[in-house]
Amino acid sequence: KAGVTQTPRYLIKTRGQQVTLSCSPISGHRSVSWYQQTPGQGLQFLFEYFSETQRNKGNFPGRFSGRQFSNSRSEMNVSTLELGDSALYLCASNGQGENIQYFGAGTRLSVL
C-alpha cells in the first residue's frame, strides 16, 4: 500500500510569488491535513479537508489556502510569498474513524 505522496520535494521561490503544493493521501483515506514545520515553531496546523470540504482551519493568514479533489488528492496554495513562509510543509492523511495521521515526506519551500 503506497504511503502519502507529496510533490514537489523541494521548491525555491522569490518573495511575492505564489506556490502550489500537492498531496496524494493513502488509498482509501478521505481526510487530509496540512502542517507547516519550522525549527522555532515546530509543527503548526494549517487546515484539514474531508470529502472535498474544509473541516478545520488553523491560525494562518488568508494567503494560505487549500482544496481537495473528488479523488481525495489535496493541494495547498500560498500567495504573495514572504521570507517567513520558508518551511517544511507536511501533509498527513487518516482513514475514516481512525485517529492516526500518516505523513508524507514533505515539501521543503525556500523563499528568497
Next chain:
Amino acid sequence: EDQVTQSPEALRLQEGESSSLNCSYTVSGLRGLFWYRQDPGKGPEFLFTLYSAGEEKEKERLKATLTKKESFLHITAPKPEDSATYLCAVQARAGNNRKLIWGLGTSLAVNP
C-alpha cells in the same frame, strides 16, 4: 489554551544507556496522545497512540506511558539507529476535529 511541552530539548546517550523523554500537556479533553519519530529530511513516522491515563504501549526498545498531565517515552538500551527527533502531539476531544497540537520535539543522539 491547549499546549504541549517536551523535555529535554536535546539528549545525547551512549549506546545501551537507557533514558526517558517527557511530554507534558494541557488540553481541554484528551482524545489521544501521539508519539512520532522524525528523521532528517523525512516526515514524522507514527510510533504510538495513548488514550487514557495508565495506558502503556511498547515497541522494541521503546515504551510509552500516559498520566493525566504527561507522557513518557522510555528508551531501553538504545542503539545508534534510534537517533532521531521524537515528537509528541495531542488531539483534543472536540467533534470531528483531527487537529494535532505538537511539542517542539526532543532531538536524540545515540553514540556507538
